[in-house]
Amino acid sequence: MASLTVSNIRKKFGNQEVLKGVSLSVKSGEFLVLVGPSGCGKSTLLNLIAGLETINSGEIRIDDQVVNDIRPKDRDIAMVFQSYALYPSMNVRKNLSFGLETRGVPKAQIEETIRHVAQILQISELLNRKPSQLSGGQRQRVAMGRALARDPAIFLFDEPLSNLDAKLRVEMRTEIKELHQRIKTTIVYVTHDQIEAMTLADRIAVMKDGFIHQFDTPQQLYDNPANLFVAGFIGSPAMNFIPCRLVNQGNQTGVMLENKAGRSFFMPVEQHDLDVKKWLDQEVILGIRPERIASGFYEQEGNPMIHEIECIVEVLEPTGPDTLVFVIINDSKVTCRVSPHAVKAPGESMKLMIDMSKALLFDPGTGQRIENQTAGSTGCT
Amino acid sequence: MRDKTAALAGTSDPATLIGRIIVYFVLIVAAVFFLIPFFVMIMTSIKSMNDIRTGYLISLPREITIEAWVKAWDSACTGINCEGMKNYFWNSVRMVIPSVIISTLIGAVNGYIFSKWRFKGSETFFSFLLLGCFIPFQVILLPMSQTLGLIGLGQSIYGLIFVHIVYGLPFTTLFFRNYYVTIPDEIIKAAKIDGAGFFRIFRKVILPVSLPIFVVAIIWQTTQIWNDFLFGVAFSGSDSQPITVALNNLVNTSTGVKEYNVDMAAAIIAGLPTLFVYIVAGKYFLRGLVAGAVKG
Known part of the structure; x- marks a missing residue:
């Protein structure tokens, strides 16, 4: 568990400024959702937090440590991707253990962790299958399991439910919320779906055009939107x-x-x-x-x-x-x-x-x- | 679906049936057309000289003999040297194996970089590399021979290996790059977060799914390098000539009688390895090409 502070971050791709001075702070154990229409910079922000992209200016802290120049693997984060990003050549067990093996965790401990994680996510009977033999929901579980196995300080979710059908999406949403209540790890979760944002978040940052338009609890966003964009984006049917x-x-x-x-x-x-x-x-x-x-x-x-x-x-x-x-x-x-x-x-x-x-x-x-x-x-x- | 089963069962609908017959007819004619030269080569190579002199080009041999094959392999004269094709065959093998392996491996790493580890200017760099695919062989003969001389690899098999590696890289790089762009970037990101570095991701994540494109690159390179004549004739020494050059010398060496059967046997010997590679790995070749084409 760790807190996360993002101060005045800017990011350019070529001549286009994608993030124009973004600041956020997430308390330890909090569930933060970044929500906004596509192209608003939310996924970029997540990649910056993960360290997969480098920031042009500003500062990212995990707990009290500035991580601007720290590589992704040393930031103590784990990430779940929209496309699941499972390693196609490895079975589920290897997918779960890859990160641990890379870090030199002892074999016995890896075994124990995999057993534990597989049990939590109910994927024990899938351990010997290849990703291509799994359904979308199962792949999503394995992707979460891979993150969970690492026991990171912060979880990053990049639109993890977007590739699932509507019914499964609602089920997995509840599971993610239950998971968070159980493990109480800090989560940063990106979505374009305001319902997902409302249902999951402790606090929501509503983004558009590289800015955070409002950063507040779901109820406050709903009752007291700061501007027309937030008012129209949150709530269905719209205001x-x-x-x-x-x-x-x-x-x-x-x-x-x-x-x-x-x-x-x-x-x-x-x-x-x-x-x-x-x-x-x-x-x-x-x-x-x-x-x-x-x-x-x-x-x-x-x-x-x-x-x-x-x-x-x-x-x-x-x-x-x-x-x-x-x-x-x-x-x-x-x-x-x-x-x-x-x-x-x-x-x-x-x-x-x-x-x-x-x-x-x-x-x-x-x-x-x-x-x-x-x-x-x-x-x- | 019904059409397909009907066609397979070879049935009822007359229009479909006629269509099928035409398709097969054309295919068979084309196959025969392309196989006839090879057929003539094989027939000629197992005839005796007497047989050749008295018979027609496409007539079947009256008696089958492997004399020409033995001579082509062991004792035919290429210029003043009368030891057959065997040394040159092994020259080609010694040249092809390292150049194929090295150019394919470097191409794989290049493709991995150009698709998954882009850097500033990497697209431009890649475009320049691609230009290499379009440079005709003749253009680089002189500068390359100077270069080989300078680095002390002139007139040797190592020089040939070097040239083939350099000349093959644009192709292998292109193959691997186009294949690897179909692998989602998120997988690489996930592996980075999992703590894997450049080579570990390559070895553990990328290589295990690369078999089809390796087959494509290996077939392509083997065929190209084995069949190359120009570099072989320009950059090899007398003891490092590849089989293509030797074949040319053998056919052009005239000491009295023109031994067509030996020429044919030698030509088949020179062509067999590429044929073998294609037959063994051909189905992967098509699969790999298609995999890249459809998803890319």
Whole structure:
């Protein structure tokens, strides 16, 4: 177990700067997920931590040791790859023992370790098979076993589940989480799948274009995204972004929403840190998650933040527990999560309740949050 | 799938059947066409001179004799030297084995570097190396003979070995590089993290999956080097001539009668080793070429 600190790392490939000053710190035993769209630099960052690429500037520490110039094999890390990267000519046993033999671990101890690891991952009966004789899930297990056998200070996972089919992916996800709870080793895990990130991580770093846009716990990312990108990336179905104008009505500040028929509805917003003077009568973007627009909420009586809006149903997408209803508000498409029995047919008008207490406002120019309800949610760059 | 089984069973659908017949007909004609010269060579080599003089080129021998073979191997005259092909045959063997082994091994390491350990400028370097595949033999004759003279390898079998290694490297490097790029880089990364270095990864991870491409490189190199005439005639000394040169001398040596049967036997002797290598390892040859082509 070890902590990991990454300070202001930059990495260029040719003329293209892939990482533009990234800083992170992972506590010992923590499960960190790096998430972002492809090309955001997350895999590069992982390769830098592993030592497979060299950094252009910045510093990487494992515990208190700067490892910038230390070779991968001496960093006390183990890595699991997307393509599993098993040695094709070796059977499972040799795949597991290769790293140990290279390090000169005594034979008896290797035997013991392999037995132990194979037992944990339930691959004991596969030990004499070649990788080509294994299924995708089994290969994934062996790849994890190879990392586990080394008993490293830090595990690095590079999109380990991307090559598996959907059902197996969910199973393996749970297994990885169980494994982490059991061995409690520090893990850095790269994925482009925000659900994987949310379910696995203690903390998530959301990356895009070589920057970390936000580094926080899954719940904080969900409730308090720092900008439009994070807000849109985390959560499925994605958060609704409705362009609107901030206005005063009576003694309340809020936004005006207009349905397709041209009828306007006033929705008050919370005003804790909101610089009303600056933003009054300005265009803003209202961010509201689909589950905050529903046919009704528990304890909605007397809640001053829940308001009604009437819209024409455009499209329905039943998911089972809920039905996604698409409506048009302020000329943009809005997803609502409605209980199936309250759903109206497409073309009909439907009354929806909006819970504005979780609504967020964004600056349409910069994409940043206008109002930061919690001080803890700050982007790193 | 049904088409395939139907065709194999040789069946019903007349169009398919006619198609098959045409295909086989063309193939058989082509095979015969290419085999006839070899057939004539073998027939001629087991005829007596008398037989040759009185018969036709393609007529079968009236009596079979291995006299010509014995003479070609043991006592035919190449120039003033009348010891047959045997010494030259072994010259060629002594030349081919080390040059094939060394050029293949270096090519393997080169290919490994160009595919898995790229360095700044390695692509450019590789392009230059590839140019070597397109340089005609004649162009390097003079500079190479000077070089060989300078390093003291002129007129010797070692000089020939050296030339063949150098000339073979662009090809072997290309073969191995194209094969190794199909091996995922992540495997190399995994091995690095597992603590293995350059040569350990090569030995333990890369070499064990390299058999098909080794076969390709070895067949290619053996054929090229064994069949080479120009380097052999230009850089060898009188006691280090390869069999191709000796064959030429034997055929061109005229001491009275032209012994076609001995010429033919000598030519077959000169061609047998490459034929043997191809027959033994041919199926790997195709497999290796295809493996590189499809995935690369």
